[in-house]
Amino acid sequence: MDDTPPPPSEHSPPPPPPSAIHTGSPTDFLKGVVGKRVIVRLNSGVDYRGILSCLDGYMNIALEQTEEHVNGVVTNRYGDAFIRGNNVLYISADEPL
Secondary structure: OOOOOOOOOOEEEOOOHHHOOOOOOOHHHHHOOOOOOEEEEEEEOEEEEEEEEEOOOOOOOEEEEEEEEEOEEEEEEEEEEEEOHHEEEEEEOOOOO
């Protein structure tokens, strides 16, 4: 029996580029960004950018060297900031992983 895959049909979408393939769980991502620069978006739309010091199961977050961004403009700078998890919309890496 032949083990070669069938040729792609005209109507099948092209495979995603290698950089667009994501593996791992959200937990793996969060463990990987501890100690790195992140962007934390709150439900209010305000962004906090800083170094992720730690977080817990409730998504409570501690940031160092924190900047507060409102509409893309830096409005405040804090040494340390603590964000309650129920206010967090998402966490994004601010540097390549």
